Amino acid sequence: MDEVLKKAREALTAVTPLRSDCGKVCGARCCRSMDGEVTGMLLFPGEEEAYLDKKGWQVLKTKSGLLAVCPGECDRTERPLACRIFPLLPVIRDGKVKIAADERARAVCPLLRQGIKGMDPAFRxxxxxxxEVLAEKPEQRLFLEMLTAGQDELKILRERLGG
Ligand code: SF4
Ligand code: SF4
Known part of the structure; x- marks a missing residue:
């Protein structure tokens, strides 16, 4: 895994959305799949190296990118970046990195009902x-831009549906 990705993952090793365990609030909803459903986390470019041969993990190719499917529990040091930043997302707006609520997390995470200001400032x-670290590398910046575009599409859809 390259240094940029390692640095981004390390920034999120010791912080979580709340200072207490937010999984106790919701029964760790973001780590559970619905019955009969396979859910995974979108991997950042190059991150798949850590999971391809990892026991209990699968890496699936989808049209959105590579998804990691985990065994349902993990150590903080091994979880993908998508889990570490959930339910937020760094997005690129006017060429700058901003943080935003992840539109994909709205149906799952109760913390987003309070808005992102209710989360631990250290996590944000x-x-x-x-x-910022990811945006320095063109390949990762492009991926962030793709995620940002996906967020915009979901936001428009949510507004149209009156969500
Ligand atoms: S769904 Fe939200 S509140 Fe629940 S464990 Fe995940 S991040 Fe925490
Ligand atoms: S990798 Fe860990 S944090 Fe991410 S969904 Fe699986 S159990 Fe939850």
């Missing part, structure tokens, strides 16, 4: 820092 800052 770590997501922003990870985004």
């Amino acid at each position: 800052e770590a997501v922003r820092q990870a985004g």
Whole structure:
């Protein structure tokens, strides 16, 4: 795994959305799949190296990119970046990195009902820092731009549906 990706992941090793365990609030909803459904986390470019041969993990190719499917529990040091930053996302707006609520997380994460300001400032800052680090590398910046475009599409859809 390259240094940029390692640095971004490390920024999120010791912080979580709340200072307490937010999984206790919701029964760790973001780590559970619905019955009969396979859900995974979108991997950042190059991140798949850490999971391809990892026991209990699968890497699936989808049209959105590579998805990691985990065994349902993990150590903080091994979880993908998508899990570390959830339910936020670093996005690129007017050429700058900003943090935003991940539109894909709205149906899952109860913390987003309070808005992102209810989350631990250290977590919000770590997501922003990870985004800054990633944005320095063209391949990762492009991926962030793709995620940002996906967020815009979901937002428009949500507004149309009155969500
Ligand atoms: S769904 Fe939200 S509140 Fe629940 S464990 Fe995941 S991040 Fe925490
Ligand atoms: S990798 Fe860990 S944090 Fe991510 S969904 Fe699986 S169990 Fe949850």
